Amino acid sequence: MSARHFDRHRARAVRRAAERSQSDVAAEVGVGNSAVANWESGHTSPDPEKLPAYAAALRSSLDDLFPREGLPDLADLRCDAGLYRYETAEVIGTKSAGPVTGAERGDRRLKDMYVPLLAKKYGVSEVELRRAQDRSMAAAETRKSNTAAEPGSQKPAVERRSGPPESLAEKITEILQRSYPGPDGPPSDAEMAAEVNARAGADLITAGDFEDLRTGATDTVLPAVLDALADIVGVSRMYFEADEAVAAQVYEGLRLLAAAKQGAVGRVRARGLGAQGLPPEAMALINELVAEMAEKQENVDG
Structure with missing residues (x-):
């Protein structure tokens, strides 16, 4: 990845020359007032996705203020468009950013249908996007080859757990x-x-x-x-959630169903359980079941 170079000293000098305050820049970039101060002091660095807005806030060109050595890969194009990875799901019309994540990491190529959508959003041609994808794939192959060639550098396999995670x-x-x-x-x-x-x-x-x-x-x-x-x-x-909290919610659900089965419908229907209770979706399902049980009971009694 040919990430852009962030020079905090240059960023501060350009901001002062533009007669812009740190709070003014922070407002345009969409970060807290302390973020720009931390970037200029070297305590933190801006996300690459923030650099386009950062350059615009300083009234500068992205390439001039944050230059890049080499050609961009897929992740670089996304960052230059000011998009976080998760935001690409909406661009390509999927539930998650998995297709873009896989392509950026060199795991698998983008489906052809996604290419024009991303190219338009990134502000590049489809040819440029495909070339950037080729660089992402090539970089992944290089990393794999280097890892295989270095003795003892292979990452250990994930140890299998004997049970579900607890903490x-x-x-x-x-x-x-x-x-x-x-x-x-x-x-x-x-x-x-x-x-x-x-x-x-x-x-x-x-x-x-x-x-x-x-x-x-x-x-x-x-x-x-x-x-x-x-x-x-x-x-x-x-x-x-902690296991005991989940267990408490399950218990509450079972207790309510048991109460409904025993005819205590009036005490159960539409009842809230507070902060430790069931989520609204589960409560709605239980209320539907309670109503159904009540209707069946009325038919029996009638």
């Missing part, structure tokens, strides 16, 4: 290694943090924070982070 760290690791990997293995902590923040629409987590969650250094996390993570990897939010 939050185990659940995150399990789904990244089994369900969300690319040809080079699971995405990095930085990649996942960026996708979570993009999906949530706010800077909620850093790469270090995500690493702490993945390794078990902490299990304290904002619900919004888990909501975004569940959306990204395509699982139910309940997957990340």
Whole structure:
């Protein structure tokens, strides 16, 4: 990947020359007021997807302010369009960004039907898009060849678990290694943090924070982070809940059904269970079952 070069000193100089404040730039880029200050101080770096808006906010050309050495691959074209990977699902009309993710990582090529859609959104020709795809594929083959040629460099196979994951760290690791990997293995902590923040629409987590969650250094996390993570990897939010919380919800559901079966319909219908209760979809299903049972009971009694 021929990523663009970010020079914080040049970015700060250009901003000052344009007589723009950090808060002005942050507003146009769509980040918090402290983000630009952190970029200019070197504490963090902007996501490559933010660079087009960043250059525009500084009234500069993307190529002039953030130059690139070499030719772009698929990921580069997407970033130059200011799109996060998950946003491409809407572009190609799929439920997830899996087709684009696979092509960017050199796992599989895009279907022909997706090429004109992405080319138009990226602002390039179909020929340019296909050439960028060729570079992504070639880079993946090079990485595989280099790995095979280096003694002892082969990544170990994922160890099979004897049972389901229990802790939050185990659940995150399990789904990244089994369900969300690319040809080079699971995405990095930085990649996942960026996708979570993009999906949530706010800077909620850093790469270090995500690493702490993945390794078990902490299990304290904002619900919004888990909501975004569940959306990204395509699982139910309940997957990340503690086993006892899930068990409590299942128990409540069974208890309500048992009450309905015993004729206690009046106490069950449309009843909410609070923060630890069933989700609305499950509650609606139970209420439908309760109503059906009530109707059957009325027919019997009548």
